[in-house]
Amino acid sequence: MNIGIVGLGLIGGSLGLDILALQQDNYVWGLSRNPATCKQAVKIKAVNIASTDIVEIPDRDRTDIIVICTPIAAILPTIASLAPQLPSNVIFTDVGSVKAAIVEPASKICERFVGSHPMAGTAFQGILAAERNLFKNRPCVITPSTDVEAVEKVRSLWQSVGMNIYECSPEEHDRAVASISHLPVMISASLIDACQQQEDKSVLKLAQNLASSGFRDTSRVGGGNPELGRLMAEYNQSALLRSLYTYQQSLQEVINLIENKQWKELVALFANTQRDRIFYVD
Amino acid sequence: MNIGIVGLGLIGGSLGLDILALQQDNYVWGLSRNPATCKQAVKIKAVNIASTDIVEIPDRDRTDIIVICTPIAAILPTIASLAPQLPSNVIFTDVGSVKAAIVEPASKICERFVGSHPMAGTAFQGILAAERNLFKNRPCVITPSTDVEAVEKVRSLWQSVGMNIYECSPEEHDRAVASISHLPVMISASLIDACQQQEDKSVLKLAQNLASSGFRDTSRVGGGNPELGRLMAEYNQSALLRSLYTYQQSLQEVINLIENKQWKELVALFANTQRDRIFYVD
Numbered sequence: 001m002n003i004g005i006v007g008l009g010l011i012g013g014s015l016g017l018d019i020l021a022l023q024q025d026n027y028v029w030g031l032s033r034n035p036a037t038c039k040q041a042v043k044i045k046a047v048n049i050a051s052t053d054i055v056e057i058p059d060r061d062r063t064d065i066i067v068i069c070t071p072i073a074a075i076l077p078t079i080a081s082l083a084p085q086l087p088s089n090v091i092f093t094d095v096g097s098v099k100a101a102i103v104e105p106a107s108k109i110c111e112r113f114v115g116s117h118p119m120a121g122t123a124f125q126g127i128l129a130a131e132r133n134l135f136k137n138r139p140c141v142i143t144p145s146t147d148v149e150a151v152e153k154v155r156s157l158w159q160s161v162g163m164n165i166y167e168c169s170p171e172e173h174d175r176a177v178a179s180i181s182h183l184p185v186m187i188s189a190s191l192i193d194a195c196q197q198q199e200d201k202s203v204l205k206l207a208q209n210l211a212s213s214g215f216r217d218t219s220r221v222g223g224g225n226p227e228l229g230r231l232m233a234e235y236n237q238s239a240l241l242r243s244l245y246t247y248q249q250s251l252q253e254v255i256n257l258i259e260n261k262q263w264k265e266l267v268a269l270f271a272n273t274q275r276d277r278i279f280y281v282d
Numbered sequence: 283m284n285i286g287i288v289g290l291g292l293i294g295g296s297l298g299l300d301i302l303a304l305q306q307d308n309y310v311w312g313l314s315r316n317p318a319t320c321k322q323a324v325k326i327k328a329v330n331i332a333s334t335d336i337v338e339i340p341d342r343d344r345t346d347i348i349v350i351c352t353p354i355a356a357i358l359p360t361i362a363s364l365a366p367q368l369p370s371n372v373i374f375t376d377v378g379s380v381k382a383a384i385v386e387p388a389s390k391i392c393e394r395f396v397g398s399h400p401m402a403g404t405a406f407q408g409i410l411a412a413e414r415n416l417f418k419n420r421p422c423v424i425t426p427s428t429d430v431e432a433v434e435k436v437r438s439l440w441q442s443v444g445m446n447i448y449e450c451s452p453e454e455h456d457r458a459v460a461s462i463s464h465l466p467v468m469i470s471a472s473l474i475d476a477c478q479q480q481e482d483k484s485v486l487k488l489a490q491n492l493a494s495s496g497f498r499d500t501s502r503v504g505g506g507n508p509e510l511g512r513l514m515a516e517y518n519q520s521a522l523l524r525s526l527y528t529y530q531q532s533l534q535e536v537i538n539l540i541e542n543k544q545w546k547e548l549v550a551l552f553a554n555t556q557r558d559r560i561f562y563v564d
Contacts (some may be wrong), residue, residue, distance in 0.1 A: 119494055139492050168488055176489040179477045184500035186536050187469055192555040193536075194529040195461045195562070206450055207458040210421050211562035212401055217499040218466035223559030226552035233540045233548055244537050247476040251533070254468050254475075255526050258515045266515055270508030273474040277505030280477070280493035 001026050002059060003157070004066040006078055008032040008041045008050065010121065011095050012069030013130025016046035018161040021132065029057045032127075040127045054085055061087055065153055067116075068094040072231050076105055083110040091150045093142075093157075097177065098235040099170035103143050114154040115143035115170060117177075118163055136162035141173045171239075178239035180280065182232040183247060186240070188222025189229065191215075283308050284341060285439070286348040288360055290314040290323045290332065292403065293377050294351030295412025298328030300443040303414065311339045314409075322409050336367055343369055347435055349398075350376040354513050358387055365392040373432045375424075375439075379459065380517040381452035385425050396436040397425035397452060399459075400445055418444035423455045453521075460521035462562065464514040465529060468522070470504025471511065473497075 003019060005012045008030045016028050030047035031054060032038050038050035054060055063086060068075050075094050083092070091112045096102045103115040120138040122129060140163035145151050155165050168176075195215075198204040233240055257266040285301060287294045290312045298310050312332035314320050320332035336342055345368060350357050357376050365374070373394045378384045385397040402420040404411060422445035427433050437447050450458075477497075480486040515522055539548040 119492055138494070141488075141492070164491075166488060166491060168484070172482075172485050172488060175480070175482070175485045176492055179480060180489045180493040180497040183476070184473060184496045186540075187473055187533065188500050189552055189555040190529060190532040190536050191466060191469055192559050192562075193532040193551065194465070194525065196554075196558050197528050197532065198457070198461060200454075200457070202450070203454050203457045206423075206448060206454060207462045208561045209446075209448060210401055210423070210458050211462040212420070214466045214503045215462045216563045217502045218470050219555075219559050219562065220499045221496045222552075223556050223563075224552075226549045226556055229552040230545050230549045234543070234545055237540060237543070241537070241540060243476065244533075244540070246479050247472060248530075248533065248537075250472040250475040250479065251469065251526075251530065254472050255523070255530075258468075258519060258523060258526070261516070261519070263512050263516055267508045267512045269475065270471055270504075270506075270511040272478075273471040273501075274505050274508055276478050277474050277501050279490045280474075280501065281498045281505070 001064045002062045003028045004031070004057070004060070004063050005029070005047060005069055006031045006066060006082065007069035007071075007074070008037050008046065008127050009069060010125050010129045010134075011118065012067070013041055013044070013046045013127040014120075014132070014134040015067060015069065015161065016041065017044065017130055017132050018135065020045050020048070022160060024160075027059065029059070029063075031057075037127050044127075044130065046127070046130055054082060060085075063087075063090050065091045065093060065157060067157070068092065072096045072098065072102070072235055075102055076109070079106055079113070080109050088112075091153055093154045096235075097181070097232065099141070099143055099173040101235045103170040107145070112147050112150045114145050114147070114150050115141075116154060116158065117141040117173060118158060120163075133162065137164065138162075139164050139166055141166050141168060143168070143170050143173065174236050174239040175242070178236055178243040182236055182240045183243040185221045185224065185229050185232060186244060187247060188219055190222070192219050192222050283346045284344045285310045286313070286339070286342070286345050287311070287329060287351055288313045288348060288364065289351035289353075289356070290319050290328065290409050291351060292407050292411045292416075293400065294349070295323055295326070295328045295409040296402075296414070296416035297349060297351065297443065298323065299326065299412055299414050300417065302327055302330070304442060306442075309341065311341065311345075313339075319409050326409075326412065328409070328412055336364060342367075345369075345372050347373045347375060347439060349439070350374065354378045354380065354384070354517055357384055358391070361388055361395070362391050370394075373435055375436045378517075379463070379514065381423070381425055381455040383517045385452040389427075394429050394432045396427050396429070396432050398436060398440065399423040399455060400440060402445075415444065419446065420444075421446050421448055423448050423450060425450070425452050425455065456518050456521040457524070460518055460525040464518055464522045465525040467503045467506065467511050467514060468526060469529060470501055472504070474501050474504050
């Protein structure tokens with residue numbers, strides 16, 4: 001297989017490392033806006049060759065699959081700029097964490113597009129953070145297409161690096177990740193914001209000193225990259241708002257039980273959440 | 283020092299282990315409702331002697347400090363039953379995670395009471411979970427008293443096992459822990475509850491399969507012991523409700539920004555939470 005990786009960051013770099021480490025006859029080329037990134041990607045064997053410009057990739061016309069590993073906002077512009085420079089039988093896929101906002105327009109600007117969302121990562125970014133086996137045993141969503149061969153090739157690609165594949169519509173994907181990935185960021189950030197609203201400065205200082213593992217874990221994703229939080233909200237707005245409204249109702253129910261001292265009902269609710277969490281967390 | 287530990291679970295057992303391991307002339311006796319727990323506590327050297335009945339503790343009249351390590355609901359009844367059987371100069375302290383509901387009534391039923399809240403723990407309970415150095419470098423709140431000697435002895439006790447002491451009023455303590463300890467449990471449980479409200483069963487199943495570290499961390503304390511969640515709400519009701527109302531406002535602000543597509547303001551909010559989290563988390 002001839003595979004192009006566009007965007008040589010944590011995801012693109014790690015994907016290249018794993019593909020080239022497979023005992024297969026793969027050829028991987030990479031594109032990055034940054035020449036230093038291209039050099040580093042070649043050096044660590046994440047790609048066979050890399051450039052800032054696709055015209056400098058000698059075997060580009062024999063490409064089977066191109067994986068767009070850029071930030072969300074750059075996915076559609078990148079496909080729009082690359083597709084006219086490549087044969088129409090090249091399959092495009094992406095790694096964006098939202099799918100409805102990508103899949104439909106992408107399918108209009110390139111003939112063979114299959115949406116992907118490999119759910120893997122670390123706290124770090126960039127080619128220097130790239131690592132082997134990042135994708136192993138992690139879930140990957142791919143979206144359906146009438147182009148059965150394209151879907152199978154994209155499925156095989158992610159399976160080859162150890163991912164568990166889930167095929168579903170862009171809308172189903174977006175609703176699922178809204179609830180288990182994007183909603184946690186919003187409620188976690190709101191926690192930090194609420195704690196900071198404490199007007200009594202001695203209580204605020206005390207809270208900061210007493211905070212321990214419960215606060216640390218619950219606030220982790222709310223203290224992450226601000227730009228990532230914004231992208232989730234912007235590109236998955238309607239599914240996220242739906243999750244947030246449902247969440248407001250669940251929170252109100254907890255508040256009502258506490259206000260009304262319905263301790264038996266509150267214990268029952270916590271017993272349910274204790275039981276149900278196991279379905280999400282191994 | 284002659285120290286009594288009442289309730290030989292994770293906290294009481296770990297405290298005894300550390301005190302007896304100090305190169306000091308300490309004598310530690312224990313009380314537990316369970317004879318097997320008493321036996322185990324002696325065996326692991328968490329106490330010199332233990333019984334289910336205080337009349338069987340030979341040196342009880344020479345006790346300096348009694349540490350009540352029972353669950354919250356048993357603290358006041360335990361003090362009320364023990365105080366009349368001991369000299370009036372014995373100092374009592376507790377380890378309850380709420381203070382206003384304990385300190386005032388406890389001070390009425392025993393002459394020398396100082397409230398404590400050693401903030402340490404693991405995911406486990408009981409004497410079998412007791413471990414050395416559980417308290418090391420962890421924060422411990424103690425509440426003020428006009429009995430300066432009693433406060434100093436309680437402070438020394440917790441310092442001797444490595445804790446960092448914060449002295450504050452019961453109300454300040456309760457407001458601080460409401461925000462950084464009890465509120466996270468409520469919002470985390472609400473997250474699990476909200477995700478389970480998903481009516482489309484294929485999306486629910488997908489969400490469960492895709493959930494990863496973000497969901498795992500944010501939902502952790504909401505999937506904990508239901509009875510502990512209830513105790514926080516019951517014994518710290520007013521401070522917790524105050525935190526919950528503030529939280530609802532913070533959440534509504536996030537929702538408003540997303541509804542109105544105020545992305546710049548949303549990034550600014552996330553930048554603040556990213557910066558502010560550092561004050562709570564080392």
